[in-house]
Each structure stands twice: as C-alpha cells, then as structure tokens.
Amino acid sequence: xxDLEGYTDRTEAGIxxxxxxxxxxxxxxxxxxxxxxxxxxxxxxxxxxxxPLDLVFVRKLxxxxxxxxxxxxxxxxxxxxxVRNADxxxxxxxxxxxxxxxxxxxREVIADRIKRYGAPxxxxxxxxxxxxxxxxxxxxxxxxxxxxxxxxxxxxxxxxIPVASEDALEAIRTEADRVICPLxxxxxxxxxxxxxxxxxxxxxxxxxxxxxxxxxxxxxxRA
Numbered sequence: 425x426x427d428l429e430g431y432t433d434r435t436e437a438g439i440x441x442x443x444x445x446x447x448x449x450x451x452x453x454x455x456x457x458x459x460x461x462x463x464x465x466x467x468x469x470x471x472x473x474x475x476p477l478d479l480v481f482v483r484k485l486x487x488x489x490x491x492x493x494x495x496x497x498x499x500x501x502x503x504x505x506x507v508r509n510a511d512x513x514x515x516x517x518x519x520x521x522x523x524x525x526x527x528x529x530x531r532e533v534i535a536d537r538i539k540r541y542g543a544p545x546x547x548x549x550x551x552x553x554x555x556x557x558x559x560x561x562x563x564x565x566x567x568x569x570x571x572x573x574x575x576x577x578x579x580x581x582x583x584x585i586p587v588a589s590e591d592a593l594e595a596i597r598t599e600a601d602r603v604i605c606p607l608x609x610x611x612x613x614x615x616x617x618x619x620x621x622x623x624x625x626x627x628x629x630x631x632x633x634x635x636x637x638x639x640x641x642x643x644x645x646r647a
Contacts, residue, residue, distance in 0.1 A: 430587070430607065430618035434461065434558050437586035437619070438468025444604050445554065445584055449473045450643075453552035456480045456544075458569055459537060460625040462557035465586065467633045469556055477637035478546040480555060481537060482569040483530035485523065487516045492614075494561070496523060499568035501543060503531035505575075507568040540627055541634060553578035555600075558622075559615030560585050563592030570599040587618045 431437040455477050457466030463479075470477040482499040486492060495513050499505040506527065513523070553573050560566050566583060574581055583600040589612035597603050607618060616622040 433619060433621040434464040435468055437558060438465040440606055441584050441586060441604060442469045442472035444606060445469060445473060448552060451552050453554055454478055454546050454548060455554045455556060456573060458482050458557040460630050463625060463630045463633050465558050466556035470637060474642055476546055476642060478544045479541060480569045480573055481534045482565045483533055484565050485526040485530060494564045497564035497568040498527055498530055499572035503534050505568050505572045507564050509562055509564050541630060548573060548576040548578045550579050552580045552582060554582040554584055556584050558586060560588040560592045561615055563595040566596055567599050587615060
C-alpha cells in the first residue's frame with residue numbers, strides 16, 4: 425500500500441512519520457507513545473531521529489453497548505485528565521454515574537500498565553513533547569493525552585499520527601501546537617482499515633521496545 429492510501433504495518437507508519445518530523449532531529453525533544461498501539465510507531469520515530477522514548481498513559485471509555493465507540497477518555501498517571509465526547513454521550517444516553525464507573529475501571533488498567541511498564545521518567549518541562557499513536561478516530565484519547573502532557577510544561581506540544589479523521593484532527597489542533605498527519609481520508613471508517621497488518625500489540629513487545637529505547641545511547645553519548 426502507498427503512503428497516501430495506508431500502511432503495511434505500524435513500523436512503516438513510524439518511518440513515514442519520522443520523515444515528516446526530521447526538523448526535530450538534534451532538538452531537546454522527547455517522543456511519547458500512547459500504549460499499546462502507539463509504541464511501535466513511536467519507536468521508529470525515536471530511533472530514526474535519535475530521540476528518547478517514553479509513555480503517556482491514556483484510556484478510552486467505551487460505550488457499554490459498543491466499546492469501540494468512545495464516550496470519553498482519561499489520561500495521566502492517575503487518570504486525572506478527563507475529556508468527554510459530549511455528542512456521543514448524549515446519543516448513548518450514558519449518565520454521569522455510568523461514566524464515572526467506566527473511568528474507575530480504566531484507571532485500574534492505567535495502574536496495572538504502570539506496574540508492567542514503569543512510570544514515565546523523562547522530564548518534559550521546557551522540552552519539545554512529540555505525542556505518537558497509530559491513528560485517531562474520534563480524538564478523545566489523544567486530546568486527553570495532550571492535556572496531560574501540556575500540564576507538564578513542554579515548550580512545544582506536537583501530535584504525530586499516521587492517519588486520522590477530519591473531525592478528530594480539527595479537535596486535536598485546539599490542543600497541540602503542531603499536528604503531523606500524512607493521511608486524512610475523506611471518509612473515515614476505523615484506524616485498522618488503513619493498515620494491512622494491524623494486530624494487537626502485546627505487553628511483551630511494549631516492554632521490549634521500552635527496554636531497548638532506555639538502553640541505547642543518544643546523540644553525544646554514542647560511541
């Protein structure tokens with residue numbers, strides 16, 4: 425598949441993004457992945473541009489009748505940032521108590537992932553933060569992630585995604601200083617439709633990528 429139509433896999437998507445982020449090579453920047461699907465994409469960006477890699481924890485709150493539909497999203501080490509999809513909430517008839525119950529469940533998932541992967545350890549204040557995921561449908565999760573990272577005081581907040589819906593991009597642009605998205609289909613189905621291979625990313629792969637990223641020398645530290 426060509427870059428204009430889609431990607432073979434997350435690795436190719438990351439390579440394409442890295443080319444469009446070349447201006448950040450040599451900058452005081454950090455690549456932040458949204459686990460789990462964003463991690464292989466972000467790794468290609470970080471490796472190509474010789475930048476450190478870390479995580480930003482975020483979880484979608486799926487509608488009880490259809491978990492793929494995002495009512496809202498939470499982000500942060502305690503899931504303290506909440507972004508609502510107001511139109512979806514109204515259409516679903518979801519009340520505040522149900523939304524809080526969903527949020528509580530997803531906060532437990534975040535806590536579990538922090539135990540698995542470790543808490544983010546790279547300082548962000550005054551640096552360029554480049555948030556990477558494998559694609560965006562509604563934008564709720566990315567908006568929550570951007571708000572959580574914005575609170576850490578980066579000098580510039582960049583969102584880099586391989587594919588997104590037009591509506592999601594419009595919402596994301598209100599949160600990020602710069603948005604990079606090579607593929608914006610006129611009709612958006614689902615993120616996986618724009619990949620030939622789009623299986624779930626296992627925890628073991630995430631852990632391996634993080635270990636490799638943390639162990640490799642960067643910039644002037646290279647032999």
